Amino acid sequence: MTRLFLTAALSCALALPALAAQPAEGEKLAQNQDYAFRLSDAITTLDPQKTGDSEGAEITRQLFEGLLNQDAAGAPVPGVATGFELSEDRRTYTFHLRPEARWSNGDPVTAADFVHAWRRLADPATGSEYAWFIELMHVENASAVVKGRKKPEELGVKAVDDHTLVVRLTVPTPYFPKLVTHGATFPVNRASLAAGGDDWTAAEKLVGNGAYVLKSHELGVQIGMEKNPRYWDAGHVVMSHVKALTVTDADAALSRYEAGELDRVPIPAGQYASLRQRFPDQAVSIPRSCTYAYLFNLGDKGPKALKDLRVRKALSYAMPRETVVRQILQDGQRPAYGWTPGTIEGFLAPEPDQAGWTPAERLDKARALLAEAGYGPGKPLKLTLTFNSDETHEKIALAAQQAYAQLGVELALDQVAWKIHADRLLAGDFQLARYGWCSDYDEASSFLDYFRATGLNYGRYANPEFDRLMEQSRTAPDPNRPYAAAERILAEDMPLIPIYHYAGAELIRDDIRGLPTAKAPNAWYAKDLYRIRK
Known part of the structure; x- marks a missing residue:
């Protein structure tokens, strides 16, 4: 096998894993480190294997963490995995999980947690809208498991030990590392899932491994999250509280932005030019x-x-x-x-x-x-x-x-x-x-x-x-x-x-740093955000 690194700057990312969340030279952190963003509709599930929409993925990305994350340009960077090896035939990936990764209840995050989640994604009994994604990944036997012709245990994913995950593919898939940044591949805490039943993702009950924990969820109203003290890189996470407010109407969302209730909203159709004149440092058009x-x-x-x-x-x-x-x-x-x-x-x-x-x-x-x-x-x-x-x-x-x-x-x-x-x-x-x-x-x-x-x-x-x-x-x-x-x-x-x-035309507060704006939709992580003192 050949050892592969995820980006040219991986060694730097390992030394300073949350460098993007640190103020640049001359910037000072604001006392307020809260962030509020808009959801256009109710989030009906926070189960990573059952979330089927982009806004649900925005929430699960804060509460859970996969093998790899994305940087501001969309390239894969370390998450729970520090790196991987790829076999000579380019069909077997061996991921190495960081031993310091923990669930929010203190349990270690293990390779078996990923195996269970991926089998669960493919299992027809789960009823996941995203079961097709495991087929897109070309994981061995995925199509047969999704169609019920093979058992989930026959899926081509294996925990060699607590910190080594092996994935076998049917064909070489050059973009495979990018696919494991997707929420459908996030791990689940097996004990929490078994004990919680259908209600295992409820506020104060959900056990995640992301940078934030779920504190409140009023369906169709708001979702509140707080910094997770057990996250492996909690020392570099700056934003303390993150809130998602459900506002179905784009014009109403704009009004709440102007009232200071939201920090990022889409600009209603046809209003980009006028809002850019009013808010030149906040109106952006993201490819x-x-x-x-x-x-x-x-x-x-x-x-x-x-x-x-x-x-x-x-x-x-x-x-x-x-x-x-x-x-x-x-x-x-x-x-x-x-x-x-x-x-x-x-x-x-x-x-x-x-x-x-x-x-x-x-x-x-x-x-x-x-x-x-x-x-x-x-x-x-x-x-x-x-x-x-x-x-x-x-x-x-x-x-x-x-x-x-x-x-x-x-x-x-x-x-x-x-x-x-x-x-x-x-x-x-x-x-x-x-x-x-x-x-x-x-x-x-x-x-x-x-x-x-x-x-x-x-x-x-x-x-x-x-x-x-x-x-x-x-x-x-x-x-x-x-x-x-x-x-x-x-x-x-x-x-x-x-x-x-x-x-995508948006309004973003000019004291917010860390949101990727080179293109959209691009994965953003609240752990990379911070507010500067103006």
């Missing part, structure tokens, strides 16, 4: 690892015109991306010229040629390509765009329709309910279709796997070289190289029209 696009149907049910690469390129070139992000959205979104966003940790997104052209140059090239393909006066290109009902989707569709009209393209708009739209995508019953994709994990394959011939791939795109590169990425020393090559193939084959990469 998200999501892409909004129009898919071409290249399958048997798709129109013949779209089989012509010249047509697909012309439609992509003529898409009015700048109009969409600057006039329609206005929340800091960025024009997209490729499928995979550059916000993915470790991935340098190649820039297609058209990204450097002016809108006028793109239109000229689009006209020339359509003419080459045989379309023009007397023979207009006629297509239908399908999209689900939403005011913003409609505005973007109208902008595309107007831009294409300049080329003599007649684009009919077909606005339908979400259920109908989803059914048509699944059946391949569309010509062009609105689509959005966000990464399930912080790695380029979360996007690129979509376009494998065997991927979700609603547009039925197929390119053997693309598939070969994605297969090669599983065993490549640096998978980002084949990922970049695969992204360049997509830019050339144009199976979609990338339109924009998402952004």
Whole structure:
């Protein structure tokens, strides 16, 4: 086996495990070290294997800790595990757990706690919404256990001793270390779970191993947490109290922010520009690892015109991306010229040629390509765009329709309910279709796997070289190289029209430090936060 370190700075992280939570030079800590954030809905469960939404994950991340955490850029860093070894065939991970890790009741955190949690995740009897995640991780026998064909004890995870956890995979999975930062993989205290029954996550009863303990939980009202004195790195945790307030309405959340009740809230749609003027040091637009696009149907049910690469390129070139992000959205979104966003940790997104052209140059090239393909006066290109009902989707569709009209393209708009739209995508019953994709994990394959011939791939795109590169990425020393090559193939084959990469506009108190704002959604940890004296 080869010893692997999680980041180039791992040795420093081990020496100063919570360095991010310490004030920078010249900063002084405020006396108040409380933090309050907004939840948009009630959190119905704090069980890490049953939490199925991103906001629930925000809470469980404070109460529990997995093998690895994420740094501000999304890269994996030590959590309960100090590091791992990877076998030569890249299918067996051996994690080394820190002996000082403790549960909030004083029990040691052991490898067996992780084994129990992972078996519990895969076990159909648990009824976890995230059972599919253990399959995504490619843990040996995961699919068979999830489907009830094998027992949970046959899952490819083993506690060699209290501080050594071995995980066997069915195939090499380069992004596996990133997957074990997910809440579904967090350990559970077996004695607490057995004794507590269905109510084991209740306030003052939940036994966690995170930096905070649960002090109160009023369903749909608030969740209160306090610093855990038994957390292995409690000496570096600065924020004393953390509170989550449920506020379903975005405008109401903004009002409570202005009243000083909340320290971070999303900005209601369309208000980013005005709030940035009012709060220049607090309004931020955070890139998200999501892409909004129009898919071409290249399958048997798709129109013949779209089989012509010249047509697909012309439609992509003529898409009015700048109009969409600057006039329609206005929340800091960025024009997209490729499928995979550059916000993915470790991935340098190649820039297609058209990204450097002016809108006028793109239109000229689009006209020339359509003419080459045989379309023009007397023979207009006629297509239908399908999209689900939403005011913003409609505005973007109208902008595309107007831009294409300049080329003599007649684009009919077909606005339908979400259920109908989803059914048509699944059946391949569309010509062009609105689509959005966000990464399930912080790695380029979360996007690129979509376009494998065997991927979700609603547009039925197929390119053997693309598939070969994605297969090669599983065993490549640096998978980002084949990922970049695969992204360049997509830019050339144009199976979609990338339109924009998402952004999240938020207000964050200007005395808060430690929140990752390079991209969103990115895991944040209250243990890394602190307030400075203003």
